[in-house]
Amino acid sequence: MAAQRDQGHNGDQPPATVADAPAREVTARDVPAARERARAIPEAAVARLAVYLRVLSAMGEDGVTTISSEELAAAAGVNSAKLRKDLSYIGSYGTRGVGYDVDVLISEIERILGLTRKHSVAVVGIGNLGHALANYGGFPSRGFPVAALFDVDSDLMGVPVGGIPVEHIEDIESICREREVTIGVIATPPSVAQDVCDRLVSGGVQCILNFAPVVLGVPDHVEVRKVDLAVEMQILSFHVARRADEAQAEVTVDGTRPGVGEAVVGR
Amino acid sequence: MAAQRDQGHNGDQPPATVADAPAREVTARDVPAARERARAIPEAAVARLAVYLRVLSAMGEDGVTTISSEELAAAAGVNSAKLRKDLSYIGSYGTRGVGYDVDVLISEIERILGLTRKHSVAVVGIGNLGHALANYGGFPSRGFPVAALFDVDSDLMGVPVGGIPVEHIEDIESICREREVTIGVIATPPSVAQDVCDRLVSGGVQCILNFAPVVLGVPDHVEVRKVDLAVEMQILSFHVARRADEAQAEVTVDGTRPGVGEAVVGR
DNA sequence: ACGACTTTGTGCCTGCGTTCACAAGCGGCT
């Protein structure tokens, strides 16, 4: 049991419950609890739901039909109480004494995540990363068909990448509108990221996944998620440094070896 | 006010103050050396420090020598109070009435993030994504030299990618040890990710950036950060769906009829 | 040299998210 520890730390950006809007009074207790309505699902829980979905899909393919919160939690690398609470946000689909029906859970999570609709994706910036993204099988296989590719390089125009021809950045707006692209992926150099972002927004794109290391300005109705590889590395670097410090301190303080053993705490 | 809004929502994984380690007993280990050493910088703050560093570097190159918390906060897309608090975690390096010295701040953040030491990186899995990562200029330029590349495909052996020859996965352990790799990047298919991870750990790698959609099991002394593109997309998808729901609900809004159910919302 | 202005650093408060612990509920066994 090699450590099913806490796993990756991603204390990224803001917390923000899904509920908040601009400055409305909200009063939170409307009552559309009728059937669906994803009310007040914590952002963090949404991220985990996506993970559960992946695990469940894999299990479903292995023929598993029922699973307990304990098992699923272990497979997803989280605490079982947290898992149950996460699932409770989307409704009660478990059977006490038994567990959850894998298929039911999959459908419900997909429904909540909005995966029942197709979300066409446009990738902008067909450099190394853009290339990888355009070819990334994980997108289409999970309901995110790549509908368009864009770049500025005229040598790339019309060249098919992953089966889709590259088009010019100038045409982002019209093409996105035409193909009903809802998600834009920015994999351009930072200098043009904002421009590209604006074009995507003009084209009706509602959500943006930004790989460029810049802070994008967008209207309130557009959602941006940022993935900054350098930042990820620096966070890791911080942890390495912290460990080194700790190890050193440990020696000075009580002479216990840091590395091995989980009985670290003794006492 | 076009919208320099809150920017991306990344309520990813756990919160966890940098202090915690096991998930064991709460008792002991609160007081020990850990506190003294790692000044308990919140994980979220670390992530932001990396962002500040990027902004500051850019400003420094533009000849800016001094900056106020307000300006820096705006450039980094955060609240100025939060920024000041983040900076206070690493010490007091500002001058009241003036602001912060850009160069000083850069050095201090670099020190805290452990960027004074070199962190050699190994990329495993030279597919589309691995290719992109190996060529990614953001790594070496920020103090993360790519020291080794690995894959299983024998056709790739020895082929230089981004100037570095690809080596076989079998040799991960020895090469990582030899070249003192501290950070491993996994860009392989999920099926082999755990195996690769184990090899990296055996090779002395302390931190892993995992792009494979699997939950890795690692010893306690290894740090893992996960970047799952499909999960990112699904989170965006959720927000699209939520927006659609809200828009629809807007019509019914403010009926203020508590009516049935009462819902579970408030407490 | 002194006062007014600017900006930092931080104590406090609020609120979200995580965890604990347990009652309710359901299936299986006798």
Add this chain to the structure above:
DNA sequence: AGCCGCTTGTGAACGCAGGCACAAAGTCGT
């Protein structure tokens, strides 16, 4: 059918992170 044991669902407590607002501190102008 009734009891027993297992697992869910959730109320409650806790802890961390974010935001406000202000006192401390230093600078600039006169």
